[in-house]
Amino acid sequence: MKATIDSLENVKTAEEAERSLHEYLALLADIKNSGVDSQVSLKLTHMGLALSMDLARKNTEKIVQKAAELGNFVRIDMEGSAFTQATIDVFHGLREKYPNVGVAIQSALRRSEDDARRIAASGGSIRLVKGAYKEPPSIAFADKKDVDRSFERIMKELLITPTRPAIATHDEKLINEAQRFAEEKGVPKGSFDFEMLLGIKRTLQKRLSVEGYTVRVYVPYGRDWLPYTLRRLRERKENVWFVLKNILD
Ligand SMILES: Cc1cc2nc3c(=O)[nH]c(=O)nc-3n(C[C@H](O)[C@H](O)[C@H](O)COP(=O)(O)OP(=O)(O)OC[C@H]3O[C@@H](n4cnc5c(N)ncnc54)[C@H](O)[C@@H]3O)c2cc1C
Numbered sequence: 001m002k003a004t005i006d007s008l009e010n011v012k013t014a015e016e017a018e019r020s021l022h023e024y025l026a027l028l029a030d031i032k033n034s035g036v037d038s039q040v041s042l043k044l045t046h047m048g049l050a051l052s053m054d055l056a057r058k059n060t061e062k063i064v065q066k067a068a069e070l071g072n073f074v075r076i077d078m079e080g081s082a083f084t085q086a087t088i089d090v091f092h093g094l095r096e097k098y099p100n101v102g103v104a105i106q107s108a109l110r111r112s113e114d115d116a117r118r119i120a121a122s123g124g125s126i127r128l129v130k131g132a133y134k135e136p137p138s139i140a141f142a143d144k145k146d147v148d149r150s151f152e153r154i155m156k157e158l159l160i161t162p163t164r165p166a167i168a169t170h171d172e173k174l175i176n177e178a179q180r181f182a183e184e185k186g187v188p189k190g191s192f193d194f195e196m197l198l199g200i201k202r203t204l205q206k207r208l209s210v211e212g213y214t215v216r217v218y219v220p221y222g223r224d225w226l227p228y229t230l231r232r233l234r235e236r237k238e239n240v241w242f243v244l245k246n247i248l249d
Contacts, residue, residue, distance in 0.1 A: 001209050002216045003038035004075060004195065005031070008224040009046060014055060017048030021059040023222070025066050032070045039073040041218065044087055049079075057090050064098045075166075078104040080133040081140070088115060095124050104168070106131030107151035108140045116154045120161045127166040127195060128154055152177060159187050166216065168195035172204065179213075189213050 007023045009016065024040060031038050042063065049056035060076070067074045076091050078084065091103040102124060105116050108131030119126055130147050131140070141147045151174055158165035159182055167178050175194065182189070194208050195216045209215045 001205060002193075002214060003036065003219050004041045004216050005038050006041040006043075006077065006218065006220045007046070008043075008220050008222040010224045011046045011048065011050075014048055014051060017046065017051065017055060017059055020046045021062060024063045028063070028066050028070055028072055031072065038219075039075060039216070040067065041075040041077050043077045043079055044083065044090060045079055049083055049086060049090075053086050053090065056086075057093060060090060061094060061097075064094050064101045068098055068100050073100045073102065075127055076101065076103045078106050078129070078131075081109065081135050084109065084111070084115075088119070091119070091124065092122070095122065099123075102127060102166075104129050105154070106133075107154055108133075108135060108147045110139055110141065113150065113154055113157075116158065120158055120163050120165075123163060125163045125165060126158055127168050128158060129168045130171075148174065156181055159192060160185055162191070164192060166193040166195045168218070170196055170201045170204070172201075175204070175208070 005027060007020065007027060009020050009023065011017050011020055024042060027040055031040070040063070042060065044056045044060065047056040047059040047063075060074075064074045076087060078087055087103065091101065094101045103119065104127040105112050105119070106129055109115075116126055116128070128151065130151055141150060148171070151169065151171075155165075155167055155174065155178055159167075159178065167175070169175065178192075178194075181187075182192070189212045193214045193216045194205075195218055196205055198217050198219045205215050205217065
């Protein structure tokens with residue numbers, strides 16, 4: 001199994017964004033030196049996006065550039081809808097110069113099918129997720145079934161592109177469908193990733209890996225990991241139960 005490591009630091013100032021930048025540069029060097037098979041994931045707000053788009057772009061470019069030198073890859077996480085367009089814009093700007101950058105897209109948002117199509121058409125790699133943020137029904141599907149249907153539609157479009165998509169879900173129905181669809185279309189097992197959170201559905205992670213799929217485990221760390229986790233739990237109260245149940249799975 002492979003990994004993607006995400007440093008979670010609460011960033012409110014340009015100095016904190018700079019610290020976050022240096023954390024990633026050190027992280028990339030550590031990954032190289034240790035030989036761990038891991039990419040990095042980052043949030044643009046941790047690069048200063050809430051302060052200035054230009055600051056976030058410049059900081060992120062330094063990380064993507066360093067990753068390119070080291071033969072590594074940077075995935076830009078997708079955050080709340082206030083940052084969707086800015087995240088996609090920063091991603092496109094970087095992708096024009098560097099092939100080693102990808103972005104996450106949330107199936108919960110109504111706009112995402114179009115976004116995903118455009119990004120994939122330009123060759124960009126997408127991590128498809130359902131979406132971790134509560135969004136208003138005007139821009140997001142309110143019904144979970146619609147979020148899942150949207151995920152399945154986008155997933156199928158991405159799987160037949162040569163963009164190395166990452167199917168990031170613990171939803172076994174969707175994972176089974178990804179496997180079935182890929183087989184039906186002759187998509188090689190090694191041409192896409194399954195991504196899951198560290199410690200969640202470990203039996204499933206192992207099974208997919210044994211079956212020859214690439215499983216990438218998302219590993220968050222840093223001073224903000226506890227507030228981050230608590231926010232995720234508060235946003236979706238059912239997660240508290242999932243955590244307890246799946247920690248043993
Ligand atoms: C690798 C990775 C990267 C991500 N990056 C982003 C991102 O950039 N932006 C973003 O908005 N969201 C991101 N997410 C979160 C994502 O949007 C979902 O909120 C989260 O993955 C839960 O949805 P699900 O697809 O697993 O499906 P769900 O329908 O929520 O869950 C399916 C099943 O998985 C299990 N499960 C799901 N979540 C948990 C949990 N927390 N603990 C224990 N069991 C669980 C349960 O058994 C559940 O029935 C990421 C998720 C992963 C796996």
